[in-house]
Amino acid sequence: MKQVSYKLILKIFLLVLLTLFIARPYMEKGLSHVPTVSTSDYAIEIVDDAGYKIHLDKPATRIISLYSAHTENLFALDLADEVIGVGTAESFPRAALEKKAYDYNADPEKVISAQPDLVIIRPFIERHNPAFVDALRRSGLTVVSLYPENAQEFESYIMRLGQMTGREKKAEQMLSKFNGEMANLLSQTEAIDKRVGVYFESSDRDYTTVTDDSMAARAIEIAGGRNVATGLEAVEKGSTIAPFGLEHIVEIGDQIDVFVTQRGVMGAGGNWHSISIRPGFDTIKAIQEERVLEINQKIVSSPTFRQTLGIKEMMRYFYPDRFNDYSMYDKEVALTRRDFANLSVLYAQKPIFVPTSSYFNSEYRGHKFGYFEDISEADDDYYFVETAVLSGYIEGEKVDQEEYFYPDELLTKEDLAKYIFLLKDFSHLNQGVVINDLDQYESARIISVLVENGVFELDESGNFNGDELVTGAEAIKILEQL
Amino acid sequence: MKKLLTILVMMALLMVAGCSKTTLTGTAPEDTGKQAILLVSFGTSYEDTRALTIDALEDKYKEAYPDYEVLEAFTSQIIIDLLKERDHIEIYNVEEAFNYLKDNKFAHVVVQPTLIMNGAEYDEMLAVVEAEKENFVELKLGNPLLSQSEDYEAVVESLRVEIEPKMATENEAVVFMGHGTHHFANATYPALEYYFHDAGMKNVFIGTVEGYPTVDDVIERLNENGITKVTLYPFMLVAGDHATNDMSGDEEGSWKTMLKKEGFEVETVLRGLGEDAGVQALYLEHTEEAINAEMLEAE
Structure with missing residues (x-):
């Protein structure tokens, strides 16, 4: 028994x-x-994109965001103080880079011991490292998984971020401003009759493009482009990546006026050179006409308010005559360094520089993006100034480890000469032209070549006068004669 | 009940066994006659240049050695991990490649590094190869690109056709960008410059990204020699990240921009050494020498 x-x-x-x-x-x-019987016990309730019902007694005040777009949006909702930790791939805003970084491939205990009241992830993290997310949930932390899979879901995504953090009003304001900007951009392009044909390469691995409901496809449309690869199925449910392939791209090559290549996903993405050397690509119209736009995925496919920046970049590239206009600087007043930064980027048709997270991990020589004390992220000219400096068009100055751009100081003739030499190719003609004041200038060789090539004229005394100021009208006249 | 317990215990044992890796027995390798060539590169995450260089070289090997299985491995675990995570491409590291060769009972193996020099990557690879030699009937090792004096001469001559037109006048120079290393093999770079000069190409200068000479050293040489026009080439197997960004990028820190700011006229050529037929031939030659050489001595 x-x-x-x-x-x-x-x-x-x-x-x-x-x-x-x-x-x-x-x-x-x-x-x-x-489902809970009564929701009155909870001040906040949302359903996340993994299907979990999330309850919060009060708005979160100790947030760890493990995805760069969430971080960027939380900062946009004025939650800089509430964000106590971020992921390892942050690149914007600069303040986010100074927060403690948490790696979802590392020990979850690090996140748990920080005692956040909200951890925001995306489904990718749960797929990639389910044990990590599981450990967070089992420790009692509130883990929310969010990711708007397409352009339509952006609004609900931002509102849920706002709800969880007590920033509904700010979220509404930001969305209203964003929608207004989008509508404004659309109004500028919708009347365009002859639209450029655009092929968007989301990755150079397997030569994929995007589905019609993706943010990138919407960006092309608002920017006035005509997506030449439409009606495609996604590689898997929930994705906006669509297979296309090299042969298909070549087949529709005569329709591709502009080839847009997305860069930045772990260093992926083609560039002008790598795309131009592909077999058969010499038959593609955009390659023949060298119209390849490299664009950082952060401003084209990432669910943030900076999508408008990506659209503006496409507009500049698709229709330079309309949207890359620099005539506003054509004035008889001395050019400020700020105005010259804008003019130099526009004249060169240079796409703006948008850093990836790896940019901040690398050593750099010269200026580091975002580190000017006198140009803030909120400045309208922020990206143009940064791009001009990082392209070497104009220089900033380091004083006691702090960097300054001096936006209101005025441009000199020598500054303009350095820009022109960098931008175009000039031969050393060795004509033995004598420039009397040449030894005063740091860029003597450049000045000498440009004078030999007739870009600049000497005064009656044979001087270059490199310290003279330059007006916008003078600069544009010289540039347009190149 | 006992049956249930037995099943559970067996399941647990099977699970534990399933997690363990294949281990080698201490028996002598069997001569199956299977032959393989393992091409070991540093690697690149740039798909398009990989096709023109590493993959092109692999194709040459497949054509030249139809009786061998040709496989590739990278030494850079960072690149291997990146390709796996980002592009879902599985590339072996050297240890994994050897595991494949052992699991598939290859008996005669030639390892051919496509590295430039006998530097740190080579040392690390050599340590793995040394440890594997008793697991194969024959395990042979080809030399990296620049190993003997003749190699330098062959590379210089192979590049002559490409670069001489870039130095049509005494004011024109060709600058190669090498990677550079903390390893003592870094001396390869200045040595190579000597070989170019001895071959009559006085206006060829070599600089490195991470070693000596630096780009500033190169600029000094250019100024000393009255150079006004420079053509930049990568001295790397692939025209990948360094060539695209550090050499020919439009950003302020690139060699192209730095040279232009110094007043030089600059042209850039994005052509990895792996695209050069002479360089490809030299690797094949090194492999042929290895095949005809004695086997690595077992300790």
């Missing part, structure tokens, strides 16, 4: 153990899906 009882207990015990072990993941997830 005793023996039978022991066996039975052991059997039941093992069966219960086995059942619990097998059913554990379903039970954990299922419990969170159970």
Whole structure:
């Protein structure tokens, strides 16, 4: 009798153990899906993109964001103080780079011990490292998984961020401003009759493009482009990546006026050179006409308010005559360094520089993006100034480890000469032209070549006068004569 | 009940066994006659240049050695991990490549590094190869590109056709951008410059991204020699990240921009050494020498 009882207990015990072990993941997830009888106990309730119902007693004040777009949006909602930790791939805003970084491939205990009241992830993190997310959830942390899969879901995504953090009003304001900007951009392009044909390469691996409902496809449309690869199925459910392939690209080559290549996903993305050397690509119109736009995915496919920046960049590139206009600087007043930064980028038709997270991990020589003390991220000319400096068109100055651009100081003739030499190719003609004041200038060789090439004229005394100021009208006249 | 317990214990044992890696027995390798050439590169995450260089070289090997299985491995785990995570491309590191060769019972293996020099990457690879030699009937090792004096001469001559037209006048120079290393093999770079000069190409200068000579050293040489026009080439197997960004990028820190700011007229050529037929031939020659050489001595 005793023996039978022991066996039975052991059997039941093992069966219960086995059942619990097998059913554990379903039970954990299922419990969170159970609708609550009364929601009045909770001040905040949302459903995240993994299907979990999230309850918060009060707006989160200790947030760890493990995805760069979430971080960027939280900062946009004025939550700089509430964000106590970020992921390892942050690049914007600069203040986010100074927060403690948490790696979802590392020990979850690091996140748990920071005692956040909200951890925001995206589904990719859960797919990539489910044990990490599981550990966070089991420790009792509130983990929210969000990712707007297409352009339509952006608004609901931002509103949920706002709800969880008590920033609904700010979220509404930001969305209203964003929608207004989008409408404004659309109004500038919708009347364009002859639209440029655009092929968008989302990755150079397997030569994929995007689905019609993607943010990138919407950006092309608002920018006035005509996407030449439409009606495609995504590679998998929930993705906006669509397969296309090298042969298909070549087949529709005569329709591709502009080839847009997305860069920045872990260093991926083609560039002008790598695309131009592909077999058969010499038949593609955009390659023949060298119209390849490299664009950082952060401003074209990432769900942030900077999508408008990506659209403006496309507009500049698709229709330079309309949207890359620099005539506003054509005035008889001395050019400020700020205005010259704008003019130099526009004249060169240079796409703006948008850093990736790896940019901030690398050593750099010269200026570091975003580190001017006198040009803030909120400045309208922020990207143009940064791009001009990082392209070497104009220089800033380092004073005691701090960098300054001096936007209101005025441009000199020598500054303009350096820009022109960098931009175009000039031969050293060695004509032996004598420039009397040449030894006063740091860029003597450049000045000498440009004078030999007739870009600049000497005064009656044979001087270059490199310290003279330059008006916008003078600069544009010289540039347009090149 | 006992049956249930037995099943559970067996399941647990099977799970544990499934997690363990294949281990080698201490028996002598069997001569299956299977032959392989393992091409070991640093690697690149740039798909298009990889096609023109590493993959092109692999194709040459497949054509030249139809009786061998030709496979590739990268030494850069960072690139391997990046390609796996980003592009879902599985590329072996050297240890994994050897595991493949052992699991598939290859008996005669030639390892051919497509590295430029006998530097740190080579040392690390050599340590793995040394440890594997008792697992194969024959395990042979080809030399990197620049190993013997003749190699330098061959590379200089192979590049002559490409670069001489870029130095049509005494004011024109060709500058190669090498990677550079903390390893003592960094001396390869200044040595190579000597070989170019001895071959009559006095206006060829070599600089490195991470070693000596630096780009500032190169600028000094250019000024000393009255150079006004420079053509930049990568001295790397592939025209990848360094060539695209550090050499020919439009940003202020690129060599192209730095040289232009110094007043030089600059042209850039994005052509990895792996695209050069002479360089490809030299690697094949090194492999042929390895095949004809004695096997690595077992310790």
